[in-house]
Amino acid sequence: QKEVEQDPGPLSVPEGAIVSLNCTYSNSAFQYFMWYRQYSRKGPELLMYTYSSGNKEDGRFTAQVDKSSKYISLFIRDSQPSDSATYLCAMRGLEGGGNKLTFGTGTQLKVEL
């Protein structure tokens, strides 16, 4: 079993839809949770960063963490074609001085006009 599970998609939605992206994990030592956006042939770009359980909102993006269920989510409101990308969840604990990130496989999202 992988430490982090993420549905690879692809996920196709119409413009303006609310998108829900999710990851589950098995390592209870993970404390910091991140969402990255990666366009084709580009490096990942940090979108959201949360610590422990709770919600965090930034513009059209909302990140949720439920540590009791080992489940994290990213919601995108009013999705735009420019949101079409692969979304990677990542998480870490304090192992290795807090350096080591464990990534999900990424969910490919396509927002259609």
Next chain:
Amino acid sequence: GAVVSQHPSWVICKSGTSVKIECRSLDFQATTMFWYRQFPKQSLMLMATSNEGSKATYEQGVEKDKFLINHASLTLSTLTVTSAHPEDSSFYICSARDTRGLSYEQYFGPGTRLTVT
């Protein structure tokens, strides 16, 4: 701020040759840089952690003699793929930690696509 660059963005080399990839933090100092490899439709896999002025720490299964890492300054780390083979063809991405604050966040470069023929 927190911009990381990589050079080259893509490279094609013949089997048996060596290739060097550079990773630079442009507007911050990074005592720690990371090298990842990403195969098509797969996630990023950490290869090694590079600390300025010391030897890199390699993940299990990564050959340190094949993937040479040098982190000679606070803004530059290099990855050299020695005696490259077609199975080394992949997307190599570096990241750097901004040491100015308490953030552990990693900022990623745009990646280097290596094709070994």
